[in-house]
Each structure stands twice: as C-alpha cells, then as structure tokens.
Amino acid sequence: MSLLIGALTIGLILSLLALGVFISFRIFEFPDITADGSSTLGAAVAAALIVNGSNPALATAAGFAAGFVAGSVTGVLAAKFKINGLLSGILVMTGLYSVNLHIMGRSNVPLFSSITLSTYAQGAGAKFLGGSEPLNILGWEVSVLDASTLVLVFLSIALVGAGLYWFFQTNLGTAMRATGDNSQMIRALGVSDENMIILGLAVSNGLIGLAGAFLAQYQGFADVQMGIGMVVWGLASVIIGEALVGSRSLGLMIVGAVMGSVLFRLLVAIALRLGLNPNDLKLITAAFVFVALVLPGMVNRLKSRTIGHSRA
Amino acid sequence: MLEIRQVRKVFHRGTPNEVRALQGVDLATKGESFVVVIGTNGSGKTTLLNAVAGTIIVDSGSIFLDGNDITRWPEHRRAKLIGRVFQNPFSGTAPHMTIAENLALAICRGRGRGLGWALSKGSLSAFRDRVRQLNMGLENRLDGPIGTLSGGQRQALTLLMATCLRPQLLLLDEHTAALDPKSAEQVIELTAQIVQREKLNTLMVTHSMRHAVNLGNRLIMMNHGEIIQDFQGAEKRRLRVDDLMIRFDEVRRAEQLDESAAQMLELLYV
Numbered sequence: 001m002s003l004l005i006g007a008l009t010i011g012l013i014l015s016l017l018a019l020g021v022f023i024s025f026r027i028f029e030f031p032d033i034t035a036d037g038s039s040t041l042g043a044a045v046a047a048a049l050i051v052n053g054s055n056p057a058l059a060t061a062a063g064f065a066a067g068f069v070a071g072s073v074t075g076v077l078a079a080k081f082k083i084n085g086l087l088s089g090i091l092v093m094t095g096l097y098s099v100n101l102h103i104m105g106r107s108n109v110p111l112f113s114s115i116t117l118s119t120y121a122q123g124a125g126a127k128f129l130g131g132s133e134p135l136n137i138l139g140w141e142v143s144v145l146d147a148s149t150l151v152l153v154f155l156s157i158a159l160v161g162a163g164l165y166w167f168f169q170t171n172l173g174t175a176m177r178a179t180g181d182n183s184q185m186i187r188a189l190g191v192s193d194e195n196m197i198i199l200g201l202a203v204s205n206g207l208i209g210l211a212g213a214f215l216a217q218y219q220g221f222a223d224v225q226m227g228i229g230m231v232v233w234g235l236a237s238v239i240i241g242e243a244l245v246g247s248r249s250l251g252l253m254i255v256g257a258v259m260g261s262v263l264f265r266l267l268v269a270i271a272l273r274l275g276l277n278p279n280d281l282k283l284i285t286a287a288f289v290f291v292a293l294v295l296p297g298m299v300n301r302l303k304s305r306t307i308g309h310s311r312a
Numbered sequence: 313m314l315e316i317r318q319v320r321k322v323f324h325r326g327t328p329n330e331v332r333a334l335q336g337v338d339l340a341t342k343g344e345s346f347v348v349v350i351g352t353n354g355s356g357k358t359t360l361l362n363a364v365a366g367t368i369i370v371d372s373g374s375i376f377l378d379g380n381d382i383t384r385w386p387e388h389r390r391a392k393l394i395g396r397v398f399q400n401p402f403s404g405t406a407p408h409m410t411i412a413e414n415l416a417l418a419i420c421r422g423r424g425r426g427l428g429w430a431l432s433k434g435s436l437s438a439f440r441d442r443v444r445q446l447n448m449g450l451e452n453r454l455d456g457p458i459g460t461l462s463g464g465q466r467q468a469l470t471l472l473m474a475t476c477l478r479p480q481l482l483l484l485d486e487h488t489a490a491l492d493p494k495s496a497e498q499v500i501e502l503t504a505q506i507v508q509r510e511k512l513n514t515l516m517v518t519h520s521m522r523h524a525v526n527l528g529n530r531l532i533m534m535n536h537g538e539i540i541q542d543f544q545g546a547e548k549r550r551l552r553v554d555d556l557m558i559r560f561d562e563v564r565r566a567e568q569l570d571e572s573a574a575q576m577l578e579l580l581y582v
Contacts, residue, residue, distance in 0.1 A: 171416070171425040174409075178417050181406035188365075188404070189473075190391035190422035 003269055005146045011265030012153045013218060014233065015258040016211035018241070019164060020067075021234030022257045023204035026247075027168075028180040032201055033089040033231045034074045035208045037096030038067040040227035042209025044100045047109040047222035056117045060213045067209020068202045070096060075198030100224050107224045109216075116217040118145065121152040153214065160207065161254050167203075168250055176200050177250075208234075229282045232289055237261035239292040314364070314481055314513060315340045319373035321359055321537075333359040334370065335537035341530070346507055346514045348524045350556070351534035352563075357517045360534070361485050364515065366390040378480045392422025395474030397467065397487040404470030407459030411450060411469065414458055415439045418473035442472060446502065464495025468502055475506050482507065484516040488523070496520075500527070521553045535563050 024032035042063035049059035077088035125148025126132045135142045167173040178186045179196040216222040241260030245252045321334040351357045362368045366387035374383045416430040444451040488496035533541035
C-alpha cells in the first residue's frame with residue numbers, strides 16, 4: 001500500500017513537471033530542455049532555504065520563482081537573440097548545473113532533520129484526525145504522514161491545474177496559446193510573440209521548479225543529478241495523457257497531463273517491483289517516448305496501405 | 313493618412329542574388345482612399361505592403377501613419393494602427409482555436425492584454441451578430457476550431473478580424489489569390505462592403521485586372537521597385553481592363569528593348 005501511495009504522490013508531484021512540459025512542447029511547440037536544470041534548481045533553492053531555517057512554504061515558492069527566472073533566460077536566448085530553441089535550453093541547462101552546485105554548496109543536501117511541507121502536512125493531518133495512529137484504508141495500514149502528504153500534494157496540484165485552466169482563458173493566456181498556434185497572426189494582432197515565448201517558458205519552468213521543490217521535500221534531499229531525464233519523463237506523461245483523454249479541449253489536456261504523470265509513475269513502480277533494474281529506467285523511458293512518437297504515424301501508413309491494397 | 317517617402321529596400325545586398333525590391337517609392341494616401349496596387353511578379357508590390365506592415369524594415373526613407381513615424385516600429389506595435397489580411401488563408405487565423413477565441417484575440421488588437429476573461433456571454437453574442445453578417449452559416453459554429461473551415465471562410469473571418477476594431481489602415485495582400493473563383497468573389501464582395509461601410513483607408517495588392525479596375529478609387533502600377541503609373545479620380549473610374557493590359561504590354565516591350573539594346577552594345581563593345 002505504501003508503494004501505491006508513494007507512487008501516487010510522486011506521480012502527482014511530477015505532474016507539475018508534465019504541465020510545464022505541456023506548456024513548452026504542446027502550446028508553444030518549443031523543444032525546451034531547460035527542465036533538466038530548472039527542476040534541480042527548484043529543489044536546490046528550496047532545500048538550501050529550508051536547511052537555513054526558512055519557512056518551507058516560502059522555500060517552495062522560491063523554487064517556483066527560480067524556475068521562472070531560468071525559463072525566462074531560455075526565452076530571451078531563443079526569442080531575442082534568435083538562438084535555436086533546443087540550443088537555448090541546452091545552454092541554460094548546462095549553466096544551471098554550476099548554479100545549482102553553488103546554491104547547495106555541495107552535490108547533495110539532506111532534509112531529513114528539517115521542517116518541510118511534509119512536516120506541516122503531518123501536523124495538520126494529526127490535528128484533523130485527532131491523533132497520529134496509522135489509518136486503516138480498505139484494510140491497509142497507512143501512516144498519517146503518507147496520507148496527509150498525498151492530500152497536500154493533491155490539493156496543490158488541483159490548485160495549479162485550475163489556475164492554469166483559468167490563465168489560458170484570459171486575454172493574456174489566449175494570446176499565448178495563439179502565439180504557439182500562429183505567430184504571424186498574433187504579431188498582426190499587436191502582440192509581441194517574443195515576449196509571449198519568454199513569459200510562456202518562464203511559467204513552464206516555474207512549474208518545473210515547483211515540482212523540484214516538492215520532490216526534494218518529499219524524498220528528503222536535493223541532489224545535483226536529480227534533474228537528468230526530466231524532460232523525457234514529462235514528455236512521456238504528456239503523451240500518455242493525450243492517449244487517455246485526447247486533445248480536444250484545454251481542460252482535458254491539463255487533466256490528461258496529470259493523469260498521464262500518475263499512471264506513468266504507477267507503471268514504473270510496478271515494473272520496479274517486478275524486478276526491473278532501476279539503472280534501465282531512463283533507457284526504457286526514452287524508448288517509450290520514441291515508440292509513442294513514431295507509432296501513430298506507422299499505424300496510419302499501414303492502414304492507408306491496406307486500404308490501397310483492398311481497392312486495387 | 314499614410315505617407316511613404318523615398319522608401320528603399322535591397323535584399324541580399326552585395327551578393328549575386330541582390331534584389332532591389334523598392335527603389336525610392338513615394339506614396340501619400342488620405343483617409344477613405346482605397347488604393348489598388350498592381351504589378352508584375354517581382355515588381356515590389358508585396359515588399360511595399362510588408363514595409364508598411366513592418367514585416368520588413370526598410371533600408372532608407374520613412375513611413376508615416378496617422379501622424380506617427382512608424383519607420384522603425386516593430387510589426388506588433390504597428391498592428392495598433394493596421395489591420396491585415398494575408399495571401400495565405402492559413403496565415404490570418406489560429407487553426408486550433410475556436411472562431412470565438414480568434415475574434416476575442418482580434419478585438420484586443422494593439423491593446424494591452426490582461427487577466428480578464430477572453431470570452432464572456434456578452435462578447436459571444438456580439439461575435440455571433442458579426443459573424444452572421446458574413447452569410448456563411450458560421451454563427452452556429454463559434455465554438456468550433458477554425459482549422460476545419462474552408463479557405464474562403466477563413467479569409468472572410470480574417471477580414472472581419474482585421475476590421476472589427478477600426479484600423480487606420482487596412483492592408484490586403486492578394487487576399488483572394490489562393491481561393492477558388494466562387495470564394496474569391498465572395499471575399500471581394502465582402503471587402504468592398506466593409507471598406508465602404510467603415511470608410512477605411514485601404515491598400516490592396518492584387519493580380520486580378522478585373523478586381524483592380526472594379527475596386528477602389530485609386531490604382532498604382534509598380535515595376536522594378538518603382539511606381540510607374542498612378543490613376544486617380546475620374547481617370548481611375550474610366551479605366552478598363554484593356555487599358556491596363558496595354559500599359560503592361562508597353563512596360564514589357566520597353567524592357568525587351570532595354571535587354572536587346574544591352575545585348576547589342578555588349579556585342580559591339582565587349
């Protein structure tokens with residue numbers, strides 16, 4: 001049961017990453033791989049502040065702000081200096097590695113003995129339940145810490161998802177979506193597509209930094225290597241989400257990205273339980289994204305070929 | 313009020329592919345003037361339109377619109393004053409967004425965009441009324457994505473979007489060239505209607521001699537980046553397609569003469 005709850009919690013935390021990747025890859029069609037650096041940045045900033053005794057909620061918000069700044073740097077490189085989008089992300093990501101080491105002061109910052117959002121959640125949970133006895137859910141024993149962390153994470157993600165849904169229906173958010181859809185048109189309607197890309201990547205990486213900040217507090221440490229492969233992970237979640245709910249409306253796509261992230265994490269947890277070597281995880285994730293990108297086109301080609309044959 | 317003074321633009325300067333797209337163009341139009349621009353391929357008419365729109369920044373000369381020197385303004389800043397319809401029907405609308413969302417983007421042209429809802433009940437019914445005027449049955453499809461519409465429908469909507477907030481200048485860049493004949497007529501009719509009703513200062517590039525003759529109250533002909541003919545007032549009203557064809561023929565012959573003369577000189581002296 002704790003495996004299931006753990007997978008759910010991490011899946012929900014990483015759905016922030018999926019939402020960030022959704023904004024850059026799907027709304028702007030911008031292959032932004034800053035995520036590998038900005039997720040670690042969010043974790044590093046939050047961890048460094050928490051270790052120094054800051055309020056964990058404030059530290060988490062700082063993780064968002066740090067990611068926001070990192071994303072806007074990538075946006076400026078790509079939009080103002082006209083550097084290829086992929087390269088802009090690589091430059092910022094590479095630079096962030098050093099920045100993260102400086103922020104943490106070493107390659108790993110443990111948070112086990114610090115007050116984090118999990119501590120807050122546990123306290124609130126204990127107060128709400130009137131004690132810290134393990135809960136009994138459907139015959140499984142669940143600790144108050146696990147249950148209340150899951151609830152806190154779920155509430156946070158619901159809030160962020162609703163906020164994004166609202167934002168993309170405002171005048172500003174609509175202009176942002178139109179920038180990804182047809183930049184020539186949005187310029188002709190008086191919007192600087194450059195500024196939209198900068199702001200969009202900032203929001204995207206802000207969410208990814210937030211994911212990093214949550215993740216560091218959940219797993220109890222921030223590590224300079226923790227961001228490796230995050231883009232591909234987020235992309236896999238987005239693709240699974242699209243397979244689950246389609247891409248008909250904005251609300252569905254946001255819900256889909258969250259569901260995709262949770263489902264992907266559950267599948268990974270099950271695979272690890274069944275004896276998958278953790279070292280193979282990134283290879284399998286990459287292979288999965290490759291297949292998911294290529295398969296639809298191949299299926300369509302096969303279909304049209306068989307139709308062609310039956311006609312002939 | 314648009315004023316273009318001695319505008320020049322060279323593409324690929326200093327290379328064998330150097331193109332002198334605009335070679336000192338002067339043009340002044342007052343409000344309510346509907347100027348049709350014609351010319352052969354490569355005559356610079358689209359470049360002229362792009363120079364006014366800000367898609368390209370000119371090498372020298374200046375452009376004034378509505379009392380502002382817009383020569384160095386970026387494209388999106390000029391959009392505050394200018395409405396545009398492109399040649400490609402896919403250029404003027406966002407395909408994955410709904411008709412209503414596209415219109416909501418258009419009514420904010422050139423204004424700050426904040427965190428207010430883009431769509432409200434009131435704006436939806438206003439959009440429905442506007443779209444109904446197109447007589448294309450689109451008023452019941454406001455929530456459908458624009459990408460599913462035909463080229464003619466998209467071009468009509470783009471025209472509506474370019475003019476729903478009254479522009480100081482309307483730029484039409486061969487906006488019916490990519491449409492089938494029936495849709496092209498529909499869009500031209502709509503163009504004439506809107507320009508007349510809103511009394512818009514308009515600059516329209518076209519390849520169709522018939523549209524050039526039938527529309528507008530002024531016609532300019534371009535060749536090699538220069539305005540070579542300017543028909544206004546009664547002269548424009550009297551103009552027929554044949555007159556234009558004759559004029560084009562003259563231009564062509566003069567060029568052939570130039571070329572053969574150059575060849576002759578080359579043979580004699582080189």
